[in-house]
Amino acid sequence: MSEPAVPIPTAGVAMTALGVALVRVRETARPDRLYADPLAEAFVAAARPGFGDDRWSRLETLAGQFYEGRTLAVRAVDDSVQEATGAGCPQIVLLGAGLDMGRSRRALRAARRGRCRPRRRSCPGGP
Template sequence: MGVAALRAQESLRQDRLFDDPYAQLFLDAAHPAGSPWSTGSAAGFFHAIGHQVAVRTRFLDDTLLAAVREGCDQVVLLASGMDSRPFRLAWPPGTTVFELDFADVLAFKAAVIASRTTPPAGQLARPTCRHVAVPADLREDWPQTLAEAGFDRRRPAAWLAEGILYALPPEAAALLLDRITSLSAPGSVLAMDHGEDSELLRTARVSVSPDLRDLWQGGPSEDLKPWLARRGWDPTVRDIADIARDHRRPVPPAFDPDRTDAGRGWLATARLSERR
């Protein structure tokens, strides 16, 4: 919901990097009396990472759409949370988007989106792709569940791991990548973000809730480039600070390389080698 709040804020900007008309709907449905993310306690957290979420959303949107245009007609959104990409992005014809998360998360989003009407004549909001919701727990056998939902491992796919890696301990991050790799045909694309924890970030999220103290679990045990390359992926990794500057946005304080109390943050894409 915190990410949804940031996406809703970004969508109100004149110079917005994307438009997410569903983010505020999710917030309103979850908290009819007002979202806790709209209170003053969240201000420090939003200041620390707000531009990171805006920039990463645009970067990952662009990466997924480019992958589909280049031949990946299957897209998999892992632990999708309040992601509305099946509805808000202009997917090329023939695209199938698989969305994995807990059953209650997917049911909540489906109910909210079904309640939204758009012109003309109050037409219900519809996905811009073939949308397949896949109730799954990433700690269990989700590859089998995904296959049963119609995913074809013989065809290239575009994978999204957004807001996941840093929340996993190293062994769980390795297992996730190994499973993605085992399901990927050559030419598949993986898009992701990752970031280091820091004193600034811990303080900001604890100010929202003590339950967020341990949100960061470290993720991969090494830099993203060798971690991905060892499994046959050809990675491109960029610092979030550089991408923020590309979009003429301030460097997110939590990932500002010039601050001693901050960590590093990255956005990465990788293509699976044809030689695998």
């Protein structure tokens, strides 16, 4: 195996991000999937050379333990974002550490152009 051209982060937040990316790859491959993340496989493939076989196997095992809960959480967030944007909420901020390409999963309305003006009404689930 050749060395990667750029060092691959293999500790800390990178481990969380890769674990979740593995979950997304697994869910995307299912015929009855709850969501599809077409870029997750590319992220996983790019990271794989930075790991030895044993360490990668442990990461896959750990990701598998979080598969169901993480998959349901992704779908719940996607549904909430879709509901909020459908109700006119002009901005969504999702905080997290990872390789999430949620925007590519969601069929969101086109972004508004021009100046953004605050609205007085609140968005679903918000203040």
